[in-house]
Amino acid sequence: MREKKGREGEGRVAFSNLLPFIIFSASSLFGLLNPKPPPPSPPSMASSTTNLYFSSSSPFLQFPHLHSQSHHQRPNPSFVSLPSRRRSLRCFSSSSSNGTPGRGEDDPTVKEVERILEEKRRAQLAARIASGDFTAQRSGWSSVVKSGLSKLGPPGKLLEELLSRLTGDDGLPEGEQLEIPRAKGSLGAVGGQAFFLPLYELFVTYGGIFRLTFGPKSFLIVSDPTIAKHILRDNSKAYSKGILAEILEFVMGKGLIPADGEMWRVRRRAIVPALHQKYVAAMINLFGEASYRLCKKLDAAASDGEDVEMESLFSRLTLDIIGKAVFNYEFDSLTYDNGIVEAVYTVLREAEMRSTSPIPTWEIPIWKDISPRQRKATEALKLINDTLDNLIAICKRMVEQEELQFHEEYMNEQDPSILHFLLASGDDVSSKQLRDDLMTMLIAGHETSAAVLTWTFYLLSKEPGVVAKLQEEVDSILGDRFPTIEDMKKLKYTTRVINESLRLYPQPPVLIRRSLEDDVLGKYPIKRDEDIFISVWNLHRCPKHWVDADSFNPERWPLDGPNPNETNQNFSYLPFGGGPRKCVGDMFATFETVVATAMLIRRFNFQMALGAPPVEMTTGATIHTTKGLKMTVTHRTMPPIIPNLEMKILRVDGDQPLDSTPSTVRRSISEEDQEGEVSTARMP
């Protein structure tokens, strides 16, 4: 057993290791709420609308979907016949994997009826959630009066608010403590669920904060933006990473994500300055080059007529990028499968396994030595650690030899990595801590970006209209040249596509915290040592906040409006978290995914491959597909580039694939300079 010290860790080892089990059990528990769920219909290429249903009259939810989060399955007919009970999560696709709508779904009358019912249901639901109907039982004289006032519309609401302030009460008689609503259920066995889906169902029923209880232990599930803001920003000091830190300790040690308290403060202060503007601008070039390598790979597949599994390719793309960006290491995983790449994936899968395994076998000392999987994970981790130590040593020597003066926007052109910045800054830190931080950033910046690209391309495969608009923007702004930092401001629609993809598929879908002291969440007092899940999934799909919450609609974000973030969306939108522990790589990641999307969409058309397995969700650290994202990639017939005064054209044979005209493609700014040519990257 690992030794745990300090008040946060006390008595928690055993339980923390049960987290995965608890998550797993939670799914199981919810599954039994509907004792005999209907078996899933076979995947249908003719329809992909997955609908979730629940009985509006019963506090007990029914989860027919729990046996499948397929984006391509038809609802069980027994539920279809009850349209008033219908709740459609359109996010789970409105067309089939090959883009063909299902029979009957095209019928305008059916669609209209569905739309009206859906709107009615949502309005009722929103009103019930807003009135606190799902959240708590009110009592006391003022509650009765307030309840009457709330029915009088806006003037009544105003009076209700006034009354609350005057009485200073929350509607409960004196001495009676508010209790956080409890989700109920019984244990059962439903494995392999994306656990945030049942949490959404419970949110709809129990409201923005509720308690999930399992025997002696419980979790608070938060889906209310005001409470999320309180935990993440306003009173962030009262919360730690709790269980997350315990699970990730073996791989991230005391790296920035799991670290808490003073250790976190010191490391954050050291690392954030490394991602300065000049560094991010240099990274755009790196994103372009890596995406170009992926284009070449896809070009070969398109020519050969081979389908490709995009999720693993995106994973390799982002691994190549983050290795170079963080510690100047060329994984080159898009080209080779070498030992270190395999080691990274072994460790990542081990981390994910630990967060979904019912029994913490890795805690049993002897098991570590005899289990082949454990031994493989230990060996892989050693290989990565040795490689990192080696890179740190090489970088130290480089820094000692260079004559660059360190300043705010310091960057070594040959090695612009974060590691180089940290060492040059004189960061006084042990090699172990540095390694932990590098490893943390490797993982944080790899899986997340890969997942964003995966789900973006999945969403795009169902929305040809969005793809057409994207291509139009990329054609007019980029053509075939590599993107620059200036282009990031201009690729507005592409950015909105990423913003919207992050809304529908937040990575990670849940943020984890533990209270370090007693606090009040909303109107509920809580004790210290509460484990809390902030469901970003629920916040991002809350029907009260979002119009047509489950639709992929980049247009919901105006092109001339600000870039959506947690501040301007008042914590209803948290793609990169919020408060002091907000992602340090938000700009990096946004640009990375914008560049990759723009370059790929410019050159290829992507469709779900014929006969591809249904796209279902599963959770590790981020949302994965269960069976990959198999796509057919074809060369796009590109429009000719119309030259204008501001743009030097590097290539004009627009409808040829990239690698057939390599001489016209600029690899990097420095190469262009060497060749003495004008770099478009530097054009005003």
Ligand code: HEM
């Ligand atoms: C699209 C890609 C990404 C997404 C969606 C994402 C999302 C997030 C979120 C939601 C958090 C907050 C976690 C919490 O509050 O518990 C976070 C933290 C963090 N992210 Fe990212 N991230 C992405 C890319 C990156 C990249 C590229 C890097 C590194 C270059 C990075 C480094 C970090 C670090 C170090 C933290 C911890 C910050 C702290 O605790 O102070 N992330 N990320």
